[in-house]
Amino acid sequence: MRIPCPHCGERGNDEFVYLGAAALTRPAADAPAEAWHSYVYLRDNPAGLHSELWQHTHGCRRWLVVARDTRTHAVFSATDAAV
Amino acid sequence: MAELSAFTKVKSVAATHGSTTAMPIEPRSVVSITAWRGAAPALADAAQVTFGLTLPQPGRWIEHNGLAAIWAGPGHWWLQRDGRSELLAELAPLAPHAGLIDMSDARAVLRLSGPAARDILMGLLPLDLHPRSFTPGCAASTLAAHMGVHVRQLDDAPTYDLSCLRSYAGSLWRALELASAGPLRLPAA
Ligand SMILES: [Zn+2]
Numbered sequence: 001m002r003i004p005c006p007h008c009g010e011r012g013n014d015e016f017v018y019l020g021a022a023a024l025t026r027p028a029a030d031a032p033a034e035a036w037h038s039y040v041y042l043r044d045n046p047a048g049l050h051s052e053l054w055q056h057t058h059g060c061r062r063w064l065v066v067a068r069d070t071r072t073h074a075v076f077s078a079t080d081a082a083v
Numbered sequence: 084m085a086e087l088s089a090f091t092k093v094k095s096v097a098a099t100h101g102s103t104t105a106m107p108i109e110p111r112s113v114v115s116i117t118a119w120r121g122a123a124p125a126l127a128d129a130a131q132v133t134f135g136l137t138l139p140q141p142g143r144w145i146e147h148n149g150l151a152a153i154w155a156g157p158g159h160w161w162l163q164r165d166g167r168s169e170l171l172a173e174l175a176p177l178a179p180h181a182g183l184i185d186m187s188d189a190r191a192v193l194r195l196s197g198p199a200a201r202d203i204l205m206g207l208l209p210l211d212l213h214p215r216s217f218t219p220g221c222a223a224s225t226l227a228a229h230m231g232v233h234v235r236q237l238d239d240a241p242t243y244d245l246s247c248l249r250s251y252a253g254s255l256w257r258a259l260e261l262a263s264a265g266p267l268r269l270p271a272a
Contacts, residue, residue, distance in 0.1 A: 007141050007157055008223065012209045015226055058231045059224050060141075060156035080157070 001073040006080055007060040019053040022065045022081070047071055053081060086110055086167070089191035089252035103197030105259060107252075108244065111163060112170035113186040116177060118158035126158075126180035133176045144222040144235045153222045153235055161186070161233065161246075191252035196242035199263065204243055207262035208234060228258035 001013040021043060027035040047070060054066045063081040068074070090107045118126045130136045136152050138160055139145045144153040153161040164170050171185040195203065201212050207227050211217060222235040232255065233246040247255045 009142070011225070014209070058226045060159075062156060 001068075001075065003054060003056075003064070003066055003075055004078050005056050005059055005062075005064065006078060007062060008056060011056070011059055013054075015056060015058040016054040016064075017057045019055055019063065022051040022053045049076070054078075089249045090193075090256060103195070103199040103203065103263070105256070106194045106196075108165065108192040108194050110167040111165045111187070111192060112168045113190050113192075113246075114162045114170050114174055115155070115184045115186050116160050116162060116174070116181040118181045122180040123158045126177060129177050129180055139222070142223060143220055145220070153233065155222075155224060155233065163192075189249055190246050191249045191255070193245045193247075193252075193255060193259070194237075194242060195245065195259065196237075196240050198240075200241050200243055203259065203263040204234070207258060208232070210234070212236075214239075227255060228261075230255055230258070 002010050003013055003016055004010045024039060027039050049067060050070050051065060051067050053063055055061065055063050064078045065081050066078045067076040069076070086109070088107060088109055090109075116126070127138050130138050130152070134147065134150060136147045136150060137145060138152055139154045141154055141157070144151060146152070149164055151161075151163045153163065155161050162170065162174060167187075170187070171183060174183055177183060205212050208225055210223055210225055217223075217236060219236050219238050219241075222233065224231065224233045226232070227245065227247070230247055230251045235244050236242070237244060245255065245259075
């Protein structure tokens with residue numbers, strides 16, 4: 001699996017670290033415990049398109065949002081998470 | 084204080100690999116600079132005005148008056164000068180625009196040069212070093228045998244500099260030996 005880093009170009013996935021789902025919404029500070037439990041622990045496990053965070057730890061060190069097909073590891077896009 | 088080579092343990096290696104040589108670049112001064120949020124344009128201006136240095140674009144490095152600037156990420160560069168110098172103090176004019184960290188003692192740099200250098204590195208780095216995609220002036224950070232390294236190409240000999248964490252110097256040397264399928268020759272001192 002190769003990830004097209006927007007800064008470094010296409011690189012092998014061993015240069016990256018997986019950092020979880022990219023589309024989580026943080027609950028309000030006073031949200032009920034169930035909302036926080038869901039935010040911290042519960043994850044979808046889609047067979048198909050997944051939006052996720054990868055850090056290019058051995059490249060530019062930026063956090064990226066990567067759209068990936070979990071069945072094939074096909075990568076559709078990779079953008080800087082902070083831009 | 085006496086300078087201690089990061090490569091002390093491997094300096095006895097002195098066999099040949101044709102005319103391709105590997106040589107520690109010691110000492111040299113290295114400072115990491117990272118632009119503060121929103122300050123990248125001001126940093127670029129200051130580097131240009133004060134040092135005549137055009138901070139390089141992604142994947143590139145340049146050198147001016149012996150001061151090399153190596154791209155390391157968005158808003159992040161390594162500034163490097165051969166020999167032991169007060170580089171951090173010299174770069175003080177950049178401090179209003181960037182975080183400056185002296186990395187001189189944190190890094191080890193190896194220079195690999197000669198006709199076999201490209202083939203050796205292609206066996207070690209997961210990068211395409213063919214001249215169509217990596218040429219003098221190019222720089223990248225990547226992995227070498229699980230060790231994070233920065234690589235830059237200096238000329239068409241070809242010559243490359245590999246920079247790693249100092250404590251990995253011996254391991255990087257051995258990884259280079261494995262990649263070259265034989266001991267490397269150190270140039271005569
Ligand atoms: Zn990158």
